Amino acid sequence: MAVAIFVLDLISKTIVVSVLEGGEPVTLIADVLRLRVIRNPGAAFSVGTGMTVVFTVIAAGVVIAILRTARRLRSLPWAVTLGLLLGGAIGNLTDRLFRSPAPLQGHVVDWVEVFPATGFPVFNVADSAIVCGGILAVFLAWRGYQLDGTRATGAPEPATGGDAAADRSRDDAGEEHGERRG
Template structure:
């Protein structure tokens, strides 16, 4: 009897084959999320301690500047008066990712969801615990790429969310499913 494998090489058929593969994929999601979260938290602690209330620091002229700001809104400072709503949305995203993880059997999706979860929890931590108030905290942003173009200031959590979003679109476009299967573009009509 031949076994069918997912895109990551894990068996899809048989009770014994899917549980370990799923558990490994969930563990990978957790490791990626924890790594992203740790990088985000440590980077924010360092920039707040050493760079906040100081002039922007040029790292690579014309390419990268460290410019610490507190963002009460979403990406690009959209909705600055709706911090509590963004907190609730971020909580919803975290819950959705955790619920989806139960079906996870795909290595690429494990990495994707790990990036999204780590980034969401990183920014959610700011919204819950930073000033001006619990559940209304402002997110610490500090990376400004191409400052001449007025590119928005962002952080490592934002970068992970964007990378995870791009990967999710790519995986969906290529037909990779969270359960490890792959859909092709062919229809039953031919």
């Protein structure tokens, strides 16, 4: 997952920089989606534009933490989650390390603009992967899924799709026939 996200991010940035940078934004769907290349020296939503080196160090730390955590993975959903986060972090870290204006101070290439009139931030494939991975991580943690594939006790049970009254009836019928439910 991480490799796929990284490669897709790198290829898309390479193409949009060579084709779109310096030109007018390209509208794909009026008032909904356009392509516009910007160079972001800060974090998400251009926060902290003067702290590029700090963000580079933080991104490197995140990559190392994910790689160390991945050794304990025994859960497919967590593997997908960490793959999204890792691929996105490496994608943006690559920009910070190798793009202009200087090594460790590179600006991240953002190019997808949704609902341009709203001022929603311009983003890239790596940013999308990080957001999706973050949402998935919160969901998995809320549901009690652990990195080792087990489930924490006291976590909300998945919906069975059945009717609670019917489940109680089946339980009662089983007990009437001498079956013990535990």
